[in-house]
Amino acid sequence: MDYYYSLISPPCQSAILLAKKLGITLNLKKTNVHDPVERDALTKLNPQHTIPTLVDNGHVVWESYAIVLYLVETYAKDDTLYPKDPKVRSVVNQRLFFDIGTLYKRIIDVIHLVMKKEQPSDEQMEKLKGALDLLEQFVTERAYAAADHLTVADICLLGTVTALNWLKHDLEPFPHIRAWLERVRAEMPDYEEFSKQVADDTLAYVASRK
Numbered sequence: 001m002d003y004y005y006s007l008i009s010p011p012c013q014s015a016i017l018l019a020k021k022l023g024i025t026l027n028l029k030k031t032n033v034h035d036p037v038e039r040d041a042l043t044k045l046n047p048q049h050t051i052p053t054l055v056d057n058g059h060v061v062w063e064s065y066a067i068v069l070y071l072v073e074t075y076a077k078d079d080t081l082y083p084k085d086p087k088v089r090s091v092v093n094q095r096l097f098f099d100i101g102t103l104y105k106r107i108i109d110v111i112h113l114v115m116k117k118e119q120p121s122d123e124q125m126e127k128l129k130g131a132l133d134l135l136e137q138f139v140t141e142r143a144y145a146a147a148d149h150l151t152v153a154d155i156c157l158l159g160t161v162t163a164l165n166w167l168k169h170d171l172e173p174f175p176h177i178r179a180w181l182e183r184v185r186a187e188m189p190d191y192e193e194f195s196k197q198v199a200d201d202t203l204a205y206v207a208s209r210k
């Protein structure tokens with residue numbers, strides 16, 4: 001399976017972490033969407049030219065959560081990571097949609113401003129805090145984001161919350177998120193090595209923009 005990605009992109013991280021958890025191998029194709037040649041090649045597969053993009057035996061999937069759900073539904077040996085019970089699954093789905101539509105959106109909006117050396121408004125920072133308050137509530141009610149065990153919601157939210165590193169955002173006011181982060185990281189195979197690679201690629205990217 002070819003996986004077009006960049007480690008510094010939070011949406012690209014989820015499927016890599018999930019693949020390790022599932023014990024499957026992705027053929028990693030590091031992609032720079034700002035390079036016209038690489039972008040043209042990607043556009044031939046995915047007209048939206050976004051990373052991540054997955055190609056499994058000719059079948060093309062993009063949108064990170066669509067990729068995560070495709071992988072878990074195709075390759076997981078049981079339904080632990082994406083429970084089949086409709087009520088449990090609805091909570092997992094709610095967390096995923098909350099992430100992509102609210103939490104990640106509010107974080108990335110602020111990151112984009114900071115990268116342009118612009119100051120986010122108080123309202124934007126308040127909205128970001130509001131989304132983190134909700135996550136804090138979710139992981140106070142349960143040990144994991146959507147169930148009493150690890151699911152794909154935790155794996156996707158992990159990349160989102162880790163993106164706060166770009167903002168050097170203080171998680172001190174969110175003790176349950178911090179405890180949840182530790183719990184989830186401990187269940188990700190080779191997480192330390194993965195996290196180091198993300199940090200290295202991020203530093204290289206930041207240096208290349210100076």
Ligand SMILES: N[C@@H](CCC(=O)N[C@@H](CS)C(=O)NCC(=O)O)C(=O)O
Nearest residue numbers: 009011033049050051052063064065
């Ligand atoms: N909602 C999408 C977002 C993907 C996305 O915007 N990726 C960025 C990199 S973080 C990208 O490929 N941008 C290039 C472009 O939009 O042309 C997902 O979760 O996969």
